[in-house]
Amino acid sequence: QKEVEQNSGPLSVPEGAIASLNCTYSDRGSQSFFWYRQYSGKSPELIMFIYSNGDKEDGRFTAQLNKASQYVSLLIRDSQPSDSATYLCAVNNDMRFGAGTRLTVKP
């Protein structure tokens, strides 16, 4: 069974800080990686996807991929209380998700 692992948290950061979320995966052949955000009581929504090693930036969000070490991370700069949610990592075409990391940004 292909595994996607995330630290379930909770992770708490002060407003304005950088939040760092990590995800590891077991299938070395994985090619595509996704970060989703899920607010309480809502469905997951896509934040970013990344295919290539290195960094990909979109506004306050940066996804980092290291295929050799089999991890993908998400950095949220200038964290806001509205970023408080569960962040889910998904890998590859079959879209299996990690358990998610619950993030709280405190004002």
Add this chain to the structure above:
Amino acid sequence: DAGVIQSPRHEVTEMGQEVTLRCKPISGHNSLFWYRQTMMRGLELLIYFNNNVPIDDSGMPEDRFSAKMPNASFSTLKIQPSEPRDSAVYFCASRDSSGNTIYFGEGSWLTVV
């Protein structure tokens, strides 16, 4: 453009009853996913279809669960007989052929008493 549409949004049923959850994917999308989400187990992939064909059903928990996709615009997930441990939020999601993004429906909240 309408998103993924699921029905019912909420269902409360008694143990032993049959439950049918329905999903209409986004028009033009060729992949459809069924997920189950609980606090304990997170977001689990149950089954996914590509061009109406089941590709991976290894996540289907047991024979009480079955899923069909008779055409590109409709899918069902059936639980028969239902049990209290089936209580969860069931999400349907669809994806187009580019493979970049899957879009989730709002979920069906199932409670089995």
